[in-house]
Amino acid sequence: MVCSLVCDQHKVALCQLAVTPDKDGNIARARARVEAAADAGAKLVVLPEIWSCSYAMETLASYAEDIDGGESPSISMLSEVAAAKKITIVGGSIPEKASGKMFNTCCVIGPDGKILAKHRKLHLFEIDIPGDITLKESDTFTGGQETTIVDTDVGRIGIGICHDIRFPELAMLYRSKGAHLICYPSAFNMSTGELLWDLMQKSRAVDNQLFVATCSPARDPNVNSDYMIWGHSSLIGPFGEVLAAAGHEEATVIGEMDLTTIQSTRENLPLEMQRRGDLYRLIDVLVNDSMKSRSDKLCLKMPA
Numbered sequence: 001m002v003c004s005l006v007c008d009q010h011k012v013a014l015c016q017l018a019v020t021p022d023k024d025g026n027i028a029r030a031r032a033r034v035e036a037a038a039d040a041g042a043k044l045v046v047l048p049e050i051w052s053c054s055y056a057m058e059t060l061a062s063y064a065e066d067i068d069g070g071e072s073p074s075i076s077m078l079s080e081v082a083a084a085k086k087i088t089i090v091g092g093s094i095p096e097k098a099s100g101k102m103f104n105t106c107c108v109i110g111p112d113g114k115i116l117a118k119h120r121k122l123h124l125f126e127i128d129i130p131g132d133i134t135l136k137e138s139d140t141f142t143g144g145q146e147t148t149i150v151d152t153d154v155g156r157i158g159i160g161i162c163h164d165i166r167f168p169e170l171a172m173l174y175r176s177k178g179a180h181l182i183c184y185p186s187a188f189n190m191s192t193g194e195l196l197w198d199l200m201q202k203s204r205a206v207d208n209q210l211f212v213a214t215c216s217p218a219r220d221p222n223v224n225s226d227y228m229i230w231g232h233s234s235l236i237g238p239f240g241e242v243l244a245a246a247g248h249e250e251a252t253v254i255g256e257m258d259l260t261t262i263q264s265t266r267e268n269l270p271l272e273m274q275r276r277g278d279l280y281r282l283i284d285v286l287v288n289d290s291m292k293s294r295s296d297k298l299c300l301k302m303p304a
């Protein structure tokens with residue numbers, strides 16, 4: 001491949017890791033997977049949501065790391081590997097402790113091993129389907145306050161974590177700021193995954209005509225927990241094409257991201273030129289919605 005000043009084609013690896021309660025083991029396995037992905041030519045490696053320990057609300061605090069205080073074995077390992085292999089890593093997420101709170105945090109690390117950006121999950125997952133699944137992340141985590149878009153060697157990347165994918169406004173914001181790729185380290189489950197996982201990543205990609213990468217932990221069918229992981233990490237192109245996809249078991253999948261297809265897709269299907277800013281604007285939706293009370297938001301008005 002011949003690259004001009006800035007290379008447009010990049011191999012992206014999604015490391016769908018098997019995650020256990022053994023943190024040292026998880027870090028060692030992640031290191032081996034990231035190194036192997038780099039050796040296979042990946043310039044960007046993406047890890048899952050909560051990969052240093054199990055996604056079990058009751059045990060997360062005992063695994064939390066102080067990233068800003070420099071006491072984070074998980075992030076130190078990623079920095080070492082990024083620098084040794086000269087790659088960019090979207091480091092999934094780990095439980096982060098800071099100011100007496102806990103966040104669900106993704107670090108983006110550059111080829112010099114330095115942290116380029118830190119994203120704290122903005123929308124905390126909340127679901128209550130009686131008899132099936134009930135989970136409220138906000139009982140455990142504090143939500144982040146900042147959106148995250150970062151320039152890297154493989155393009156401009158917007159970051160969201162799992163449930164953040166359900167909020168199209170965030171993806172639209174990243175698109176408007178020139179993102180080439182949105183990465184969503186995630187951990188969907190068996191109740192949400194089958195119907196929503198593929199649909200949402202393709203929706204964010206085709207609505208915004210950019211690349212979307214998701215990375216999940218592997219499913220453990222023997223796990224003694226009511227939260228069984230869906231898996232199926234994927235790389236989606238700007239026309240909704242599946243460029244790489246894992247099953248539900250532990251695997252690394254690598255896909256090629258050709259950034260020039262963003263422009264060609266936008267020329268072929270010029271959505272941005274057709275947007276009816278005279279009839280609707282995102283700002284109106286946001287302002288109207290934020291003025292409503294929480295109970296108003298939950299209730300759909302029925303016709304009289």
Ligand SMILES: NC(=O)CC(=O)C(=O)O
Pocket residue numbers: 049124125161162163164186187188189192193
């Ligand atoms: N971890 C999550 O945010 C899970 C989620 O969004 C889901 O649908 O499952």
